Amino acid sequence: MKEQHWCPLYTSFQRLLLLLVSLCLSPSCSGRTWAQRKLPCDVISLNHSLAYDCSCRKLLRVPHDISWNATELDLSSNQIKTLSSSSFWNLQNLTLLDLSYNFNPQGHPLKIEDQTFSMLDQLEALLLDGNGLCTVPRGLPSGLQILFLRYNDIRTVTPEDFRDILRIKVIRLSDNCQGSVCSGTLDIANHTFSSLTNLTNLTLSFNRLKVIPNFLPASLQLLKLERNLISHIQQHDLSALTNLSALDLSGNCPVCSNTPFLCFPCNTPNGALQIHPDAFRSLSQLQELSLSGNSLEHLQTSWFENLTNLHYLYLSFNRLVGEIATGDFLSVLPFVEVMDLSYNNAGQNSHNLTLSKNFSKLASLKTLHLENYVFSALHKNHLEPLYSLANLSVLNLGTNFIYWTDLSLFEKFHNLSSIGLSENSLTFLSKRVDALSVNGYGWGYEPDIDRYGPFIHKDQFYRRHLPNIKPECLAYGPVLDLSKNNIFHINPDMLQGLNNTACLNLSSNFIGDMFNGSEFVHFSKLKYLDLSQNKVYLRYEHAFSELTALEVLDLSYNKHYFLVAGLNHSLAFLEHLDSLKVLNLSWNEISTLTDKTMASSSLQELNFQGNRLDIMLNEGLDFNHLFRELNNLTSLDLSYNQLRHIPSEVYDNFPKALRHLTLSKNGLEDFNWTMLTQLPHLEELDLSKNHLEQVALTVSTLNSSLRLLDLSHNRISQLAPGFLSGARSLYVLNLSFNLLELINQTTFETGAENHLQQLSLHGNPIHCTCDLLEFQLWMRSNEVEIPLLASGVTCDMPMERKGRSVLSYDIEECVKDDNAMAFCILTLLLVVHVLLVSLTAHLFYWDLSYILDYCGAKLKHQCLLQHTACVYDAFVMYDTTDPLASDWVLNHLRVELEERGERVRPLCLEERDWMPGVPIMDNLSNSVRQSRKTVFVLTEGFLSRGVVKMAALLVQQRLVEEGVDAMVLLLLQPQVLRRSRILHLRRRLCRRSVLEWPATACPAAQRWFWHNLKRAIRKDQRATHASLHGTYFTGR
Template identity: 45%
Template sequence: MTVTCWMHLLLFCLCCHHEIQPAGCKPLWMSRQFPCDVTSYNTTQIKFDCRGRRLQAVPLGITSNATELDLSENVISNISADSFSNLPSLTLLDLSWVNKNKGVIIAANAFKNLTKLRELSLIGNCLNEIPGNLPRSLEILDLSNNQIMFLDSSSYVGLTNVKQLLLTRNCYMWSPCGRSVTIMEDSFAAMTELHTLDLSFNNLTHVPKGLPQSLSMLILASNMIQYISEYDFLGLENLKVLKIQGNCQRCHNAPYPCVPCQNGSLAIHPEAFHNLTQLETLNLGGNSLDHLNPSWFERLSKLKQLFLSFNFLMKEITQESTYLKYLPKLERMDLSFNFALKDYPMTVNLSKEFSNLKALKTLHMEGLVFQNIEPGTLEPLYELKNLTALNLGTNFIIHSDSTIFSKFLNLKMIYLAENRLYPIPGKSPSFQSDGYNQRSDLSYAPLLRPHPKDFLYELSHSLIKKECFESGRVLILSSNNLFFISPKQFEGYGNIACLNLSGNGFSAALNGSEFSSLPNLTYLDLSFNKIDLAYGNAFKELQKLQVLDLSNNPHYFKAFGVTHNLNFTRNLPALRVLNMSHNYIDTLTTKQMYSKSLTELQFTNNNLGTLWKERDGSYVMLFTNLTNLTILDISYNKISKIPDEVYEHLPCNLIKLRISHNSLTDFKWDKLQPFHQLQILDLSYNALPNVTGINSNVTLTLTFLDLSHNHISHLDSGFLKGAKSLTTLSLNKNRLTIINQSTFLPTPESQLQTLFLQKNPFQCTCDSLEFILWIENSDLKIPRLTTEVTCATPANQKDKVLIYFDINQCVNDNEAFLSYILTNLFIIVFMFVATVSHLFYWDASYVLHYMKAKLKGYRTLNSSDGVYDVFVTYDTRDPHVSEWVMKNLRVKLEEEGEKHLPLCLEERDWPPGVPLVENLAQSIRYSRKTLFVLTEGYVKTGVFKLAIYLAHQRLLDENMDVIVLLMLEPVLQHSHFLRLRRRLCGESVVEWPRTAAAEPWFWQNLRNVVRADNQPSLCSCAIETCILLDPLPETQSASLVTGGLLWLEAASVLIAFADMADKPDVSEVTTFDKTKLKKTDSGEEHTANQRKRREKKENLFYLILLHRDTAVFHEGGEDVTGSHSCSTMKLVSVSLLLPYVQPKTYAQSIFLALCFHGSRQEILAFHTFTHDQRDCSVVQRSKFIRLSEQFY
């Protein structure tokens, strides 16, 4: 079986273990690694949403039945001919900003196979021309924000079914090109079905010719068209929307780059709109028009919306406006910002022609700039029964007669924001202009609100909140100068249900009478003021008030020593929503708030962290008596810890609890159990390090839990076990590195559907394998899984997507698996060899050397000379030494290993009553070896010296070296005997190791030494000489040692080299029992080659000894003359070498040397010694005697 097969089997086992199927077992689009979201609306509509996924190419795996594909906002730089070849069912394709406003290469046949495509968006791709071979089925084509500068009839060949063509922003002020877009005549003639054409922001200088008659909407806004002729819209009888605003801009105070027209305003032929009889919307704003030709509107009887803002039409508004009589169906009209330059009139009286607008519903008159609203100002509008919204904002109005608005019976919204209205005192003084009419050089900004980048000359911002508008009649007085409120302020406005007084800066203390004229008020906005809540009667007149906004009133709450009273909630029995945000409350006179009706409390951007400080229970019941409260938002309150008492006194009916943007480091999850209706809990933007304790204490009703932007680094296994209703969990921007599979264990009760994990520093290693496999198998929706759930470690995976981590290197990598097998095999073999070597090394070595010896001709030596294997002599007086010998040495040499003759031990084997000398002699004589266990005390005893001489006597008698020295302690460091023995026969000197690890080697080495054959050697001769010299004084023996023993050493080396050819390798005979092997005779005892080698050795030995001994006797001639014992010692030391050479030759040489160099006493000593040498024959001795006597 190959490695690949094994890997597939392993991957299958892992998949079964995790109860998942391999990725190859399901379609690619179902894989978690697939970057797009797939939505099926029904069986025939399937959408692949790949927007903003950082894709570099069209992803693989999009099914052929896909009907919608969104690839916008990616980094795809090339779209090939095969990118969509397998998507024949595609009806919508969005390629907007597909390369983030950079160039995109689109192949010529990229869209050829999309025969069902109806909508194609190519916005922001820097295209220079329209792509070719677009499908004929196309109905909507968006080419905005490109660089298409030229269009002709060939540009849209075959696009006969296109109904909507958007070709905006190819060349304009924010994307300058230095020229205008050129559109040739009849460029759109082939589009016979076209009904919407947008050519705005293209620097067009004229209306394109030959536009299709099917057009119903034409947008030519923000171009450079300065003249509209009578033929420009000829043939467009079906046109319903025409927008030509911003072609000749009013540059005074314009909040955008502005280039004025050469002629000052847009020139329009009187009959330019004559054939547009179906027109419903006309936008002529931002064209610097100073008059309106009635002939323009003569045939626009169906017009419903007319936008005339940002022109110079003040006269047309206040004087004869005959054009209005042609607009009976007009419903919406915008006359904003048509103020006259350097003029601030007392009032503006609308033309009487406005009374003809019977269908008018909304009228915008912002930015006309006048001081007063007088009875005649809006008089023409009194009879307009359909008028519901009147916008008079940003007019710098100082005074308004509120009784005027009582005449508008159906008016639902009165917008007077951004003016200069002053409060009306209890007794209204006569109004004085106070010089305001002298502002002849004032200039006014078109709007005080921020403008979008591309100004459309339409009022697109929301004037009021939806909830306010739906409550009833609305009065907006925000951003005026109402620094106090009197009951008369609102008289005449009618039955007001929603009142907005934000941004007026009034600081009066409310006493419960200010809004007495508004008994039906349900919505009150007092934000951005300086409300003083000193009195407990505040708002008591508003018994129907449901929504109260007191946000952004921090002035008095920041002041110390001032009454901060929140008892006003008792006075509002219908209050549902209270906004107290952005007041920076850090102290309150009221310790508790009371309300039975309040359901929502916004208490953000205050300082509950100070109110709820530890060991101060003053404010722990602040919200307790809000018994019906279901929504509580206490975000941005600098809370670092919530006291236990606060949890216990929060209203139990809470459904939504938001505590985000605080500094919480701990949250008591067990305190949530009483909240049986809690559904949404927001703890984002805190400093929670963990979620310990959440699993069993979280309320069962919780559906949404936001823990994003915390410091959570670990999730306990099954930490959401108790949250059976939880559907959404947000863990964005925490410190999670690894999530275990058991963290989100699936249970039958679990309802979790969405899990947010973006921007966590995940660790992309094999430790995350289980989590990645769980993601692959899970049905949870993980938003931005393929873009923002990224890795932080290791460094080579940084910023890479977690789900794209290659798990093959963990479970399906052939090379890794092979390396794993080889590594494990190597480790197993290595451990086996090491173990076997440790346990059976000597057995293997023995067998190996035994076989090698057999191959070289060695055989087993049968010998029974001795009774004992080894005689061990040691210091019996030292109990430690005795114990070591009996329990260690005896066991190792007798009981372990191969069984040989027993040891001879003094304390065990010596018969009692026998003299010491006899016991010593017998033990040494009948033992193969004599082992001396040397210690500091033992070498000083006479027993040791006697035993060493007796052992040496065997060397003299039997020519066998039986001495083995075991140095249990470092002794005799300066002994010539020991030093020479170490030098020449180091195997016979064994030292007790210093470390326990070397003890096995020590015992094996000792076994090898004591079981070696007792054969004569040069080492024995040298040692004998050293023993005889040791008793001499150092001054006498030094010369002999240096002069004689060095020659012995040299001789031993040369003999060893000369004899090396006849003997096995040293390592071969020192690592196993040599007593069992003996050289096998080969038939002929002495061959010619052997005799030659022996003669060479003897001659060499003879020459060396002759030269040496001559020098020895010559050296000692003068110093030791007359000392017979010394001369005898010299002769004896020389004679020790006699067993190794021919005695006759050697003796003659010595005698001749003495004749020349020695004295008479030395010759006689040599003569006497030769008589005692048994190795010399009688004939030889007689010859020596005769020679010596004759010579002398």
């Protein structure tokens, strides 16, 4: 049955007191810190900078409460409509302001009034990308150094636009006239940039410029003019840019036969970009040149003769097959380190790769990209010009539709560490079979190049590495990329010559081998093997056993044979891979295995997502111990396994060394939280995107090492009080996108007991009522980061607050409402009281006076009696000469009445409390008078003593004088006074004052005896005979 919410009720006074205590005792969260947390921004303070990240918050205006000393402000990707000088009136310390992508959904551009930024004297960077601006904003601050105006609708720029920002260093004006929405061109007036003598970086790409702007400043170091309509580069267009280090002219005359974008061929001979022989002669400082996508067929040597500092040359997407074969231009590029000659095939296919001998003169070349040359076979002599290049480390021959090659040819390279043969047609079956393919069987396929744009391969990563290679693969050493070929069988004889390979990528082939430990005998140093997206059949115990150094094995997306019924699937090979650390078995839909357990002493990470553990863990299949023998496993991912319920035995058999456990996206309806006690080292637990409705009552009692708990995207509607009590190690708790309506303060710890650093709550249907008061106070008094607190943690009820931040609900409203209600009730009670007193006094004055006087007198008399008579609760008379009686009184009766259960006031005992040297009669009289009751412990021979008779007479005297029966008879021995008529009479008149110690040693009977004794001592006995005696002696 679903538990009820824990909703403690607070009175008005308690709420007010709680608010005052929270505000007074939490100075660390008051002032600026709490104000920052109420903002819809993330605040990052580092050294002397204070950055506000308010991006993607659906803001309609600039927040007012941003601190005056903010240095960076990111307002990108919001819905701000208008900006004026008042928007930033108190932010004069800003150095960076990002207002990109505030183009609202209605299609209206961002409106920026003149002089909006003029007061921001410290501003150095202003980003205004994607705002639909039609003009450059007026009144920019004079100290501005970086200005972004990309993806706008600016059609004209003039010198007036930049006259106030003479210190500007970077201007990016790309993408202002691109696509079908712009039929003209970006109009750049003469001398627009000439006065900007500090300008070093200018981007004018995607603007349909037809010529290079004139009068560019000589200070320029980077100039980007890609994807314009420039068809001619004249001799003096770039002659003044003597400091230029990077020039991008790619995509101005593209080959339009296969471009996936609006393409305009150049109206020139052959449609190629026309470059004057001396166009680049003055660019002696140039380090990077991109001429990709310009339909070039010839490269003039004069272009590169004076480029003595050129390191990066991009020539892809041209028609340079002939130049690659002759290569006169290569003789003047001794310092080039990265060269891209990919996609220069103009439609003709060749059986051989023909490289110019001048490639051998590229002494500094480190990376060569030669994709889509399209040739059928790769022989040793084809790469002969490259063998002498001592610095060449990366060779990319992908997408060439190569049918055959001998990998041993790469042994002739001196320093080759990355070989790219991806997206070819290699099979590696035998020389005869591959020869048939080369001679025409299956040849003649025309590749369909579908690349977005002619300016690919230009990021920093691509300069030094192969494309689409995982960084973790590169980290292990030399790489051989054979992915996306036609390999369906591993032939060891065809995979020779690359013994130093550390990472082998065979993904996305058609490999369907039953590996038996002989396939990779020539890769003795292999550490990373990628066999993902194949048809691998895992059957033999010694599969991959030849790879003694293997650390990472990727077998994901190999579900083909796992779906075939009746086949045996074995993972026993893991026992023989002593160096294996990471195993990826994801997305194989594994539902059965021959072996019931996976055993490995070295495996540390196992990815098992996208399988069918729900079938394997069915009762009777005996896979509950599947992961038990993975002794050193620290990370286990079991997401996407359709697990609705996990048997308890599975929890018990998780590896004890686990640190990271992922069970997300399974549809779990319950989770055995007590299993956390079985995982003493668990640090991260991901239970997101399931169907959980409840969580553990107290996390700390289950696990003391848990640092991160992700419970997002579940159905949790309540959290128990003390949920995080004692959770000293838990730093991150994600409760976003659940069904939480109310969050109590008692759920989380406060003060020094609170160790939580981040709490995610956005996406919950929170009810913004006064019951949320205590959580608001908790947020104020604890510096816990709550992502999207001001924008994502919103109210769901009441309806008038729906969608608004929980911070918009003023907690003082609760206090004020309760105060008003309390004051109203008190006033009403006061009025009613006055009326009742007045009416009663008028009608029943004498009756009330008599009753009050009588009650007062009785109360005074009773208080006097209690004050004078009860020093002791009981005076115990017993035979001090009888050792058994003394022992029973001191060690049983005394202990029971003074030390256990509902205790009485001290007992008066002859051996303990009588004053030495005082006469016996005085001690006896004082003890009887000062005790509520006198208890006679009766034993044989005790009644014959005179002191007993005297004590009985004193008790009788109290009965006569005070009308109180203070005698309690306790028969310790059953034969005492058996035939006494007086005892029988007392039992009739006052039976509760006569008690008998149980004859049998029954615990229940003894407990009942002690209960009756305590009651007899405490209760005043005014028996009938007491009244009779009092009447007789007093004459009343």
